[in-house]
Structure formats: structure tokens, C-alpha cells
Amino acid sequence: MNSLAKGERRIVVRRSRKVHAAHHGGAWKIALADLMTALMALFLVMWIVSNASPQELQGLAEYFRTPLAVALSKGDRKSASTSVIPGGGADPAHVSGERARVDLRSQRLPDDVRRTLMELRFRIESVIQRDSELWELRDQVRFEMTPEGLRIQMLDTEQRSMFQLGSDRLESHMRKLIRAMAPLLNELPNAVSISGHTDSLNYAAGDTGYSNWELSADRANACRRELVAGGLNSEKMLRVIGMGDRNPIPGSHPGDAVNRRISLLVLSADAALRIRAGGRAEPLHALQER
Known part of the structure; x- marks a missing residue:
């Protein structure tokens, strides 16, 4: 029965089955809704920023x-x-x-002065972030808003010093950082004060010869020269002083590397007038009436 006669062909009939796709639910709708909400929020923020x-x-x-x-x-x-x-x-x-x-x-500080100094800080930070060499120094630069103005502190670390040991000769990375800040400082009318600081490690002769007092003052002056070379108007420089090791950073040990630092203060007009008047803490209007 199952055998085929010689010359006959087997006929095979193939019938296709209709397979219905499984139901995947509406998860894609939720994803699409989230995407559209995020895009709407983005466009709304961009519109607000553009009109602010x-x-x-x-x-x-x-x-x-x-x-x-x-x-x-x-x-x-x-x-x-x-x-x-x-x-x-x-x-x-x-x-x-x-x-x-x-x-x-x-x-x-008054809001307008504070806003101007904050903008200066953001611009300095942007310069540091855009340069790969300066970016490595980011942990050695600190900003602090004080009643006198914006203080910019450049600190030593055990791994990277700003100056050659016991000298006022600037390392190349420190020179680059100071010169990068000079044009930004020059765009403001604010006067500038620089103070140099050392750690508590003394020279062999103590204070009878060349000491931390001279070293801190020499380093502050070295930074002043680099700022001027970088484009800062020398008339903006109001004060350059050496503090030796007498003003360590709060919470640090006097011998810590962080106390070897340069403190650059961008002065408010009030603070600058007080310095010019000999440090007398008088109101701004009283100094201006002289």
C-alpha cells in the first residue's frame, strides 16, 4: 500500500500555519511618554534660560x-x-x-561686588578646567569669599611644590597658573594684595640671617612679577607682604606643606581704601570724603 509504482512521484502538501505574535503589553508606550516628558522639560529649561x-x-x-x-x-x-x-x-x-x-x-560683601567676584572665580575655574596641565593643580587652588574680597590661595603639596626648595624661583606649572589668571584680574577695577607664607621649618641661622620672613616676602614678589608679566596692570598691585610662618591654615600643623602658600586677595573698593588710609577701619563714605 505504501509503496509507489515505478515512475510515480510522491506528492507532499505543506500547509502554512498562522502564528499570532505574542502580546508584549504597553511598556513601549510608557518609555515613549517618559522620553516626550524629558524632551518637553529640556525645551522648557532652554526657553527659560534664553529669556533670563x-x-x-x-x-x-x-x-x-x-x-x-x-x-x-x-x-x-x-x-x-x-x-x-x-x-x-x-x-x-x-x-x-x-x-x-x-x-x-x-x-x-555688597551683592554687586560679591557677584562680580564670583564671576571672576568661575572664569578662573574655567581656565583651569580647560587646560590639562592646570587641571592637575586644581587641588592646590582654593577660593574664599571674605569681607575684604575674594581670596585665591595657591598651596604646596608634598608631591608638587610651587617654588624650588628654599627659593623664590617659581616652578613652570606655577608660573603658567599665575600668568593665566593675570588677564582675568586685569579686567576688573579691583586692587590686588599678595601675601607669601611658609611652613615652620627654619633655616640653620634662625631669624638672625635669611629666614622665612625674607623667603615669604621674596616669593610674594616673585608672584607679583609673574602677574605683571602676564598682563596685570602694576598700578593694581596695592600690597605685597611676607607673613613667614606666623599664619598657618586653621586646623593644620605649622610644618604641613599646605602652609607653604601664596594668598592673592582681590580687594573690594572699601578694603582698598582702608589699606590706603593706613588700615583704619572706617566706613567707606568717611574715607571718600577726605
């Missing part, structure tokens, strides 16, 4: 630069930056007592 004033943009930047812990504790923002370049000074989030917080706020 410079003052509003500055306020927006300050908001996002404030750490959540500081914002929740209602701390002062002046050293609460989350910048990749460390800030300096005490953290207002850890200031104890309401009176201490009020005292800090009473010493703040």
Missing part, C-alpha cells in the same frame, strides 16, 4: 551650587560651593549658634 536676565542666571547658578545639606540647614552660601576646585574657610553648615550665623551674614 544675567542676575536671574547668577541666582540660578548659586541655587544649584548650594549643597542640599547647607540649603536645608539654612547655612550661608559663601563657602558652600560644590566646585571641583576646593573652597576655603569654615563651612557655614557647621557654624554653631544663630548669633554666629548672623555675624557671618553681617560681614558679607
